[in-house]
Amino acid sequence: xxxxxxxxxxxxxxxxxxxxxxxxxxxxxxxxxxxxxxxxxxxxxxxxxxxxxxxxxxxxxxxxxxxxxxxxxxxxxxxxxxxxxxxxxxxxxxxxxxxxxxxxxxxxxxxxxxxxxxxxxxxxxxxxxxxxxxxxxxxxxxxxxxxxxxxxxxxxxxxxxxxxxxxxxxxxxxxxxxxxxxxxxxxxxxxxxxxxxxxxxxxxxxxxxxxxxxxxxxxxxxxxxxxxxxxxxxxxxxxxxxxxxxxx
Numbered sequence: 001x002x003x004x005x006x007x008x009x010x011x012x013x014x015x016x017x018x019x020x021x022x023x024x025x026x027x028x029x030x031x032x033x034x035x036x037x038x039x040x041x042x043x044x045x046x047x048x049x050x051x052x053x054x055x056x057x058x059x060x061x062x063x064x065x066x067x068x069x070x071x072x073x074x075x076x077x078x079x080x081x082x083x084x085x086x087x088x089x090x091x092x093x094x095x096x097x098x099x100x101x102x103x104x105x106x107x108x109x110x111x112x113x114x115x116x117x118x119x120x121x122x123x124x125x126x127x128x129x130x131x132x133x134x135x136x137x138x139x140x141x142x143x144x145x146x147x148x149x150x151x152x153x154x155x156x157x158x159x160x161x162x163x164x165x166x167x168x169x170x171x172x173x174x175x176x177x178x179x180x181x182x183x184x185x186x187x188x189x190x191x192x193x194x195x196x197x198x199x200x201x202x203x204x205x206x207x208x209x210x211x212x213x214x215x216x217x218x219x220x221x222x223x224x225x226x227x228x229x230x231x232x233x234x235x236x237x238x239x240x241x242x243x244x245x246x247x248x
Contacts, residue, residue: 018190018236020064021057022212024204025050027196027220040084045222047092054105056226057137060233064138064186068204072112072146086120089143093123097130104136110182111145112153140186147206154180183208191236193229195221213239 025046032042050067057065070085100107109124116124124143157180161167167176178184188208192201197218201209215232217224 016237017061017233018213019062020066020187020189020191021062021233022066022068022189022192022205022209023053024068024192024194024202025221025224026194026198026202028222030196031220031222039081040088042222043085043088047088049222049224051096052226053224053229054137054139055103056229060230062137062233064140064189066110066140066142066183066186066189066205068142068145068202070111070143070145071203072144072149073203075115086117090120090123093120093127097127100127100139101131101134104134106131106134106136106138108138108140108186109143110140110150111143112149113144116144138186140183142204145182145204147203150182151177151207154182178207181207188212191215191233193217193232195219195224 028042028046029039030042031045032039035041054065057063069089074085075082107127109128113121113124154177158167158172158177162169162172183205186208188210189205189212191214192205192209192212193215194201195217197216199216201214205212213236215235217228217232219228
């Protein structure tokens, strides 16, 4: 198994903006229900919002954007909603591929693909390959993703490497495990935003967000504007990130 060296975000000190922003895009269903529409209507509106936030990233200095699209727990939703979401993911990839390529966006998907339908996985693979030369914005979509599931899968792969004699158990540390995570080629997030007023992390990037700053906003995701995104990103510069140390 080929293992790529993990990258980490080094603290830039107070005054630096976030290089990597992760977003828990919550509130699509409630947004639709408030308008007397089915939940899937809200998910369609949420996809349009993703496009706008991706477009806003370069001017704000955000190089990496990771969005939580579908969790390992979301399979508990109704069969109709899950089927509608899978159709929406296929449609998004098909419709947005060329614009993402033209706008310099590199797309990656994280999460366990085994449970996803083959056609969707094929489209995901194709989009990753199509955009692999882009470097303006790195968009990572967490699809059938859960933080505990990711760490479990990483530990399983790590154990296999030890079992095969390619690693010694003495070499296993936090840095070694990180190389087996889905995000091993990405820096850790500096800032995690959750919309919709819920103040929980919902099993998202548990390992990677150990020292991330969090912002919980009341806005439902389809109403989350570029202006609000910019306000949060600019406000990040006033946070004092100590990474366990003490300020001078």
